[in-house]
Amino acid sequence: MDQFTLNLLFVGASFALYIGIAIWARAGSTSEFYAAGRGVHPVTNGMATAADWMSAASFISMAGLIAFTGYDNSSFLMGWTGGYVLLALLLAPYLRKFGKFTVSEFIGDRFYSKTARMVAVICLLVASITYVIGQMQGVGIAFGRFLEIDATLGLLLGSCVVFAYAVFGGMKGVTYTQVAQYCVLIMAYTIPAVFISLQLTGNPIPALGLFGDHAATGEPLLAKLDQIVRDLGFAEYTAAHGSTINMVLFTLSLMIGTAGLPHVIMRFFTVPKVSDARWSAGWTLVFIALLYLTAPAVGAMARLNISELMWPNGTDGAAVSVEQIENDPQYAWMETWQKTGLLGWEDKNGDGKIQYYNDKNADLQAKAEANGWTGNELTNFNRDILVLANPEIASLPGWVIGLVAAGGLAAALSTAAGLLLAISSAVSHDLLKGQLTPNMSEKSELLAARISMAAAIVVAVLLGLNPPGFAAQTVALAFGLAAASIFPALMMGIFSTRINNTGAVAGMLAGLVVTLVYIFLHKGWFFIPDTNSFTDADPLLGPIKSTSFGAIGAAVNFAVAYIVTGMTKETPQEIKDLVQSVRIPRGAGGAIEDH
Amino acid sequence: MSQQDESNNAYWSANVRLILISLAIWALVSFGFGIILRPALSGIAVGGTDLGFWFAQQGSIIIFLILIFFYAWRMNKLDREHGVDEE
Numbered sequence: 123m124d125q126f127t128l129n130l131l132f133v134g135a136s137f138a139l140y141i142g143i144a145i146w147a148r149a150g151s152t153s154e155f156y157a158a159g160r161g162v163h164p165v166t167n168g169m170a171t172a173a174d175w176m177s178a179a180s181f182i183s184m185a186g187l188i189a190f191t192g193y194d195n196s197s198f199l200m201g202w203t204g205g206y207v208l209l210a211l212l213l214a215p216y217l218r219k220f221g222k223f224t225v226s227e228f229i230g231d232r233f234y235s236k237t238a239r240m241v242a243v244i245c246l247l248v249a250s251i252t253y254v255i256g257q258m259q260g261v262g263i264a265f266g267r268f269l270e271i272d273a274t275l276g277l278l279l280g281s282c283v284v285f286a287y288a289v290f291g292g293m294k295g296v297t298y299t300q301v302a303q304y305c306v307l308i309m310a311y312t313i314p315a316v317f318i319s320l321q322l323t324g325n326p327i328p329a330l331g332l333f334g335d336h337a338a339t340g341e342p343l344l345a346k347l348d349q350i351v352r353d354l355g356f357a358e359y360t361a362a363h364g365s366t367i368n369m370v371l372f373t374l375s376l377m378i379g380t381a382g383l384p385h386v387i388m389r390f391f392t393v394p395k396v397s398d399a400r401w402s403a404g405w406t407l408v409f410i411a412l413l414y415l416t417a418p419a420v421g422a423m424a425r426l427n428i429s430e431l432m433w434p435n436g437t438d439g440a441a442v443s444v445e446q447i448e449n450d451p452q453y454a455w456m457e458t459w460q461k462t463g464l465l466g467w468e469d470k471n472g473d474g475k476i477q478y479y480n481d482k483n484a485d486l487q488a489k490a491e492a493n494g495w496t497g498n499e500l501t502n503f504n505r506d507i508l509v510l511a512n513p514e515i516a517s518l519p520g521w522v523i524g525l526v527a528a529g530g531l532a533a534a535l536s537t538a539a540g541l542l543l544a545i546s547s548a549v550s551h552d553l554l555k556g557q558l559t560p561n562m563s564e565k566s567e568l569l570a571a572r573i574s575m576a577a578a579i580v581v582a583v584l585l586g587l588n589p590p591g592f593a594a595q596t597v598a599l600a601f602g603l604a605a606a607s608i609f610p611a612l613m614m615g616i617f618s619t620r621i622n623n624t625g626a627v628a629g630m631l632a633g634l635v636v637t638l639v640y641i642f643l644h645k646g647w648f649f650i651p652d653t654n655s656f657t658d659a660d661p662l663l664g665p666i667k668s669t670s671f672g673a674i675g676a677a678v679n680f681a682v683a684y685i686v687t688g689m690t691k692e693t694p695q696e697i698k699d700l701v702q703s704v705r706i707p708r709g710a711g712g713a714i715e716d717h
Numbered sequence: 718m719s720q721q722d723e724s725n726n727a728y729w730s731a732n733v734r735l736i737l738i739s740l741a742i743w744a745l746v747s748f749g750f751g752i753i754l755r756p757a758l759s760g761i762a763v764g765g766t767d768l769g770f771w772f773a774q775q776g777s778i779i780i781f782l783i784l785i786f787f788y789a790w791r792m793n794k795l796d797r798e799h800g801v802d803e804e
Binding site for chain 2: 207212334346348
């Protein structure tokens, strides 16, 4: 059986499984559509949240970004797990006690203002749509690879599948489907990593192999990798090269962004009790950590494998020949990935070999001239293909490659579905039913939810055609926006009885606008190419890149809310009592729907 | 102030104290050991690199996990001690 058929088989089988579960657990009432009737066990909920959370950014993109940058991209690892500590300690139990369906309902009630609820909906929509763009990029790459077509065509096909899939059921369908998706994606991520770790270090646990010895040379794996990348003129893998301030702010933005993302927070509304919300955050992180402890090993090992494939005779010997790339089955992945337009090479100096090195490194100029190299010949290597190409790079069996294709799609699809659900509930439940047409029937509310899902996909695809960065970077921007707008409002809502309606609204708007403007200044207005005034290589404010600005936006949000509160009317007593009651677990019943 | 209110206030300040301690550890392992204090820890070798690199790519994730479960366990106990748990 050839690889193409095998990929189709794995992807097809996994899809049949998800759709089967979705039909079996189809959402009946509105309450089930949003919050699965609050009957989900913490472990099940943790697994589903993990699938919901680990998107194309975590699965497809992150290890590639770490592989090509090394230590400096550790922010993704700490940021996307550290946020769960904030969620578990600062938000989840209180929001569960509050007992409504959506994040904006909490903000609307706590800040006793329809405007606050509207502003929260807007913040939520901006962050979620940016996030969906990143997912669509991942969907495009995964579909492009396994159908062996251009990534743009993959994006268009993929969006149709995502739509069909998300419209099918609400949270309940999604919860159980996501448990299945978690199982598929974690197997798809860890099985190839175990094989590769065994090949390179003899240790079956990739997280331990990363800090173990390279089996072929007996040197520590990371020391070996450092030496190879140094020989090729690249920045040392384990060393810090970027600005410390930027790294701290970037990590912090990802952390507080995690705790401000509506589709993740919504999950904690679906557990039966307040104490379960605390456990559930822990279980979620357990399931996420399984992937996140493996990811740095995947990145480092893939970088080593790629470097060795390009220099089969060592970095001082001859580079791989064009003939070998075209004929040797070990290099077949390069031919397949070339079809997606995400990998490319060019024999610039016509010596029949492909030299992969850093041609911007001055120290390598003498060596390059002596050997007749005229520039790096591995001209295009999109970071986002690394994880999907990884099993092929390591020459693993065909079924592993098929499994990874299925896993990548599961990751992108589950998150896209979760986000679309958050978007549709924001539009139909908060905006239409909560504000504009309160007398809407359940049936038309569900219809509005589905129409808004379709609209969100169209917008995401249009913007996803010219993405502002690699998938994980696009997603990082979404986190910055959530960090600057939603998280501070929720935190002040619980931990301060003082902050009033005007303060919260002013804070959210200030945080959102300042962050959005900073991002647009660097990434182009509405991500339209060439409309940017600055670049992340030379940012407006010293070392602070657009992906790191969320933490500053959050600080602005807190400060503005505090100052404006000081100048306006005090919070009424009944709201202070509401805050007090949210802090105490006793009396958390089921959800109260507001009619 | 009623007795229940006083007990609730004590519960809340115990909770806030626990949160502050947990967040101090949270920041120390990630921003501290993983980033800012990495140069100071560079003498401690771990598998071909140094302790700061380990904290940045593995250690902090493990500590985060322990922190959440510790907090959940401690808080559920605190809920019962102050009689504010869900019946």
